[in-house]
Amino acid sequence: MQIEILGNADSVTEHDNSLLIKTAQAQARVWVFSPTIIRICVTKNSKEPDESFAVIEKSLEDFTWEKLYDTVEVTTSALKLVIDLHPLRFNFLTADGQPLSEDDNRFGVNWQAERVINYRKLYPDEKFLGLGEKAGDLNRRGCNYVNWNTDAAMHTITTDPLYKTFPFFIGLHSGLTYGLFFDNTHKSYFDFGATTDEQMSWFGADGGDMNYYFFGAQGLRNILEDYTWLTGRMEMPPLWSLGYQQCRWSYMSADEVLDIARKFRERNIPADVMYCDIDYMDEYKIFTWNKETFTNPKGMIDQLKDMNFRLVTIIDPGIKIDENYKEYKEGVERGYFATYPDGELYTGSVWPGRCHFPDFFNEEVREWWGAAFEALADPGVEGFWNDMNEPAAWGQNMPWLVKFGERFMPEVRNAYGMQMARGTYYGTKRILKGKRPFILTRAAYAGTQRYSAVWTGDNAATDEHMLFGQRLVNSLGLAGMSMIGVDIGGFMGNPTPELMVRWNSLGPYVPMFRNHAALGMSMREPWQWGEAYEQIIKKDIEQRYKLLPYIYSGFYESTQTGLPLARTLAIDYTTDENIYDTRFQNQFLFGDSILVAPVVSTAETVEVYLPAGDWYRLSSDEKFKGNQIVNVASPLTDLPVFVKAGGIVPMQNVIQNTNEIGDGILQVHIWNGNEVNSFVYYEDDGTTYSYQDGAYYKRTITFDPQKKEIVFGAVEGSHQSKYLKLRVIWHGFEGANVVEMENVNAQINIGF
Numbered sequence: 001m002q003i004e005i006l007g008n009a010d011s012v013t014e015h016d017n018s019l020l021i022k023t024a025q026a027q028a029r030v031w032v033f034s035p036t037i038i039r040i041c042v043t044k045n046s047k048e049p050d051e052s053f054a055v056i057e058k059s060l061e062d063f064t065w066e067k068l069y070d071t072v073e074v075t076t077s078a079l080k081l082v083i084d085l086h087p088l089r090f091n092f093l094t095a096d097g098q099p100l101s102e103d104d105n106r107f108g109v110n111w112q113a114e115r116v117i118n119y120r121k122l123y124p125d126e127k128f129l130g131l132g133e134k135a136g137d138l139n140r141r142g143c144n145y146v147n148w149n150t151d152a153a154m155h156t157i158t159t160d161p162l163y164k165t166f167p168f169f170i171g172l173h174s175g176l177t178y179g180l181f182f183d184n185t186h187k188s189y190f191d192f193g194a195t196t197d198e199q200m201s202w203f204g205a206d207g208g209d210m211n212y213y214f215f216g217a218q219g220l221r222n223i224l225e226d227y228t229w230l231t232g233r234m235e236m237p238p239l240w241s242l243g244y245q246q247c248r249w250s251y252m253s254a255d256e257v258l259d260i261a262r263k264f265r266e267r268n269i270p271a272d273v274m275y276c277d278i279d280y281m282d283e284y285k286i287f288t289w290n291k292e293t294f295t296n297p298k299g300m301i302d303q304l305k306d307m308n309f310r311l312v313t314i315i316d317p318g319i320k321i322d323e324n325y326k327e328y329k330e331g332v333e334r335g336y337f338a339t340y341p342d343g344e345l346y347t348g349s350v351w352p353g354r355c356h357f358p359d360f361f362n363e364e365v366r367e368w369w370g371a372a373f374e375a376l377a378d379p380g381v382e383g384f385w386n387d388m389n390e391p392a393a394w395g396q397n398m399p400w401l402v403k404f405g406e407r408f409m410p411e412v413r414n415a416y417g418m419q420m421a422r423g424t425y426y427g428t429k430r431i432l433k434g435k436r437p438f439i440l441t442r443a444a445y446a447g448t449q450r451y452s453a454v455w456t457g458d459n460a461a462t463d464e465h466m467l468f469g470q471r472l473v474n475s476l477g478l479a480g481m482s483m484i485g486v487d488i489g490g491f492m493g494n495p496t497p498e499l500m501v502r503w504n505s506l507g508p509y510v511p512m513f514r515n516h517a518a519l520g521m522s523m524r525e526p527w528q529w530g531e532a533y534e535q536i537i538k539k540d541i542e543q544r545y546k547l548l549p550y551i552y553s554g555f556y557e558s559t560q561t562g563l564p565l566a567r568t569l570a571i572d573y574t575t576d577e578n579i580y581d582t583r584f585q586n587q588f589l590f591g592d593s594i595l596v597a598p599v600v601s602t603a604e605t606v607e608v609y610l611p612a613g614d615w616y617r618l619s620s621d622e623k624f625k626g627n628q629i630v631n632v633a634s635p636l637t638d639l640p641v642f643v644k645a646g647g648i649v650p651m652q653n654v655i656q657n658t659n660e661i662g663d664g665i666l667q668v669h670i671w672n673g674n675e676v677n678s679f680v681y682y683e684d685d686g687t688t689y690s691y692q693d694g695a696y697y698k699r700t701i702t703f704d705p706q707k708k709e710i711v712f713g714a715v716e717g718s719h720q721s722k723y724l725k726l727r728v729i730w731h732g733f734e735g736a737n738v739v740e741m742e743n744v745n746a747q748i749n750i751g752f
């Protein structure tokens with residue numbers, strides 16, 4: 001096999017808002033998207049690059065470049081791209097000339113037949129974070145990964161690849177930060193110094209172009225803001241989806257679904273969502289209901305609604321081959337399914353048996369798919385769970401000559417699940433007429449945050465998986481995702497009662513709090529573990545509901561800046577070496593101020609690393625100095641959770657579901673500290689899109705220890721808060737400190 005290395009540049013010209021650089025065998029284009037974002041595309045193809053599934057922004061029309069003797073420099077206020085022309089290499093520096101990331105001068109971009117690779121210089125202290133749902137440690141230095149969306153059933157904590165592809169990583173070295181997004185949906189590879197004797201890192205793909213976006217902002221928050229500007233941000237999730245969700249493969253009948261829902265209410269355990277896994281369908285045919293066990297879907301959903309439950313149903317892409325099935329017939333007639341090159345329909349087997357697979361890359365197919373949700377939305381379903389969309393077929397190996405329209409499966413496999421979620425999202429949004437649908441998907445590609453929440457697939461009921469799951473959540477947060485769940489309790493295997501309790505205590509701090517288990521596993525509802533444990537789990541779920549005002553505001557932040565709700569400590573404490581220590585790498589900030597330390601179910605004490613600043617234990621207000629390892633008690637009743645000094649956490653009293661108003665008091669908790677801190681409190685109606693037209697309620701709350709005051713800023717937006725009164729509660733002061741105001745909108749300065 002021949003290796004071709006990108007050679008000397010022959011010409012440099014401006015072309016269509018980009019720089020066009022030609023070599024004998026290839027051409028490179030350079031676009032400036034913003035002062036901190038530059039795109040490079042090196043291709044052997046002279047046609048315009050394909051439209052991206054991920055990117056939603058356009059490049060700038062004007063940018064500054066200069067041809068020097070043997071180089072070209074593209075400069076922005078934040079970045080300098082030095083392009084060596086002989087041979088053609090790309091080197092990114094800060095505006096003042098510090099190297100951020102450079103091509104390996106020897107190999108740069110090269111090809112091995114269709115495979116395209118970029119070798120880059122590895123810096124001695126360089127760390128790598130990101131790639132979303134990937135096994136391994138927070139710092140990925142020394143590891144290599146493959147992106148090839150896979151139904152990773154029975155995966156372990158070292159399995160790669162898993163279900164999703166986020167070819168975006170963050171590099172850290174010399175006190176500097178950068179990000180790189182390789183926008184290519186072919187099978188792709190990332191090597192963070194695993195194979196090259198500490199000289200190079202590299203990434204590449206089996207085909208397509210060397211097409212990447214370089215992010216030169218300093219600080220992870222800024223990089224994430226830029227990345228989610230480019231690839232989009234989530235919309236406000238329906239408030240009900242932030243409540244507790246009870247799932248199982250499967251509740252086998254409408255009676256069972258209703259019975260479980262009723263038990264939550266009887267036992268006063270808060271919950272909002274019930275799920276129907278595959279067995280609600282007639283022979284696993286998507287958009288149908290089993291006529292024996294779910295005889296009256298609307299009746300069931302009405303009864304759920306009366307109990308203030310919402311229903312989420314699963315859907316898989318595989319359409320059963322069945323002459324009497326509407327979606328099958330229409331799909332065949334209209335040519336909507338994946339084919340072999342000769343036009344024969346591809347058949348693969350999944351739950352329904354032999355199936356065809358919709359070509360979600362075709363807009364017409366997505367429209368058709370989206371419209372079919374009427375069958376679920378009509379009786380009242382509001383949540384749509386997209387599964388098996390890697391796509392999965394038994395045997396896993398979909399032949400490489402399967403085609404989706406003009407594209408062969410290997411070219412776009414990694415974006416299939418995302419396109420299914422896209423069709424589901426737009427279709428259900430239209431059908432629900434102004435109500436927010438809740439979309440959940442297993443497979444994903446960069447940009448999926450625009451359409452859907454994700455969960456981390458089929459984990460196992462072990463302590464190790466619980467910690468691993470949190471690491472995945474934290475890493476997905478570095479890939480633009482914020483609404484993320486793991487199967488609490490573990491999908492495969494049976495958790496010990498202690499593990500179940502512990503995992504539920506982490507649940508309030510998992511962005512999507514969903515309990516799920518596989519067919520044949522033990523029942524997992526909170527009351528299955530004996531009275532004492534039921535009470536602990538109940539308290540944990542109640543904690544989730546108390547925190548909802550804080551959580552909702554946290555998601556608002558995700559919609560505005562792309563910052564995830566669950567944040568690896570690397571976001572705010574990037575240069576603190578301790579946070580990369582494998583003992584502490586699972587810890588995370590939940591929103592701005594809460595630090596959570598996941599702990600195995602068997603440990604009654606644990607070492608926690610508290611970064612710089614002062615911290616309070618949430619459960620006791622005990623104060624700790626930061627920048628040190630502390631040994632703290634971690635009984636099953638008290639997961640180590642801390643609040644940053646100066647932290648502002650809006651809460652409410654316990655409610656049983658998100659439809660309930662509660663006591664009408666918005667509690668704003670503030671923990672004493674030495675530094676000014678502020679929090680943007682956000683509320684809207686929780687179910688519609690009217691917030692996009694100004695119907696929200698927003699105000700900034702500031703804690704100022706120098707002035708000794710707490711300031712509630714002016715209310716913005718036209719929505720009326722659902723709370724009537726305001727209660728401010730200080731922690732870490734002498735004695736109790738509570739102030740209550742009759743008017744939630746009071747614009748006040750409270751001295752302390």
Ligand code: GLC
Pocket residue numbers: 153248249277278314387388442457458516517518
């Ligand atoms: C897949 C999903 C799992 C679901 C099961 C049956 O394994 O990952 O969550 O319960 O299929 O639909």
